[in-house]
Amino acid sequence: MTNKDIIAMGDEAVMPTYGRFQVAFEKGQGATLYDFDGKAYIDFASGIGVNSLGYGYQPWVDAVSKQAATLQHVSNLYYTGPMAQVAKTLTARTGMANVFFANGGGESNEGMIKLARKYSFDKYGQGRSTIVTLRQSFHGRTISTLAATGQDVFHNYFFPFTEGFKYAVANDLDSVKTACTGDVCAVMMELIQGEGGVLPLDKDFVQSVAAFCAERDLLLLIDEVQTGVGRTGSLFCFQQYGIRPDVVSFAKGIAGGLPFGGIMANEKCKSVLGPGTHATTFGGNPVAAAGACVVLDTLDDAFLASVNEKGAYIRRKVEEMRLPVVQSVRGMGLMVGIGVTCSHKDAVGKMLQSGLLALTAGSDTVRLLPPLNISYEEIDAGLAVLKTVLEGMT
């Protein structure tokens, strides 16, 4: 099989929902991928922030293989070891009270939205169900999470969307306060808007929103689907913002490449979703949870410090390139945004041709989400490609 064979087969039988790049990957090792023609690529994308520990990380491979051979699934009608272990680790390391497991980001956010509405319904009755989100946010592709996403381009075709979402301007406290009328039950946001352009929120703004929410008994919902699980240099990004959210969603990087996600609730919200109110067949799947155990064990303080060092190294190196097309370098940890004046899509396409996977974000940003354990050799090799490509752009 060559790239061409795989692409032809895919084009014929897979829905054309993605404008896919013309490459098919066969295998990976570390932060390096190989396509079906044998060409090597440095991976600064990690499956959109999913492959936290890169490819072929032996403890992860061993744990996942062993769990697949031991017990692959039993449903949430029963308990399993890996699921209980992940919940215990997450709560112990975040101060949150308990966890609901799902399979991806959009689905996790659905659970967070349901929890917020039920919290308010239980306490205040109907009519207090609106959730305020931010412009430029991204919360998923389901009918409700599209509605929660504060970008008009996503509010098309699929009418009617779930009602009960309102949008405020990021880093504008007055805008949030104005949006929080009597029908509102929660404020939901990403701390670094990922898809929207790698836009970190101001600490002051986030802390003021948190205080405002606490005062009004509005739930503070933090979408950490992209920023969570070590990506920004702490286990969760909220831990660097000095806030205590009511509910936090996570997914992408949690299981190192397997579908997994969920929400964590604080003491106040831990009993809102009681028996029969929320469920998912695959949530907490033992194989994915075994992968998550390895990811969480690997992300100790020393490892998280190395994520910060590598992120700072990348940002510094890009700044030192003094490229005319680069306007700004943003981000935290290994979530890096490079604002460019050229087409970000063309730049990422050329990087792929030259052996580097990178992502776009927003309208003008090249986004880097490398595996958290990427080596400095691979970082340097990837940055060399990035430099050559951006030097050639106008």
Ligand SMILES: *Cc1c(COP(=O)(O)O)cnc(C)c1O
């Ligand atoms: C990717 C992402 C989602 C959606 O996750 P899926 O697993 O694709 O459903 C939601 N929120 C944020 C912040 C994301 O980055």
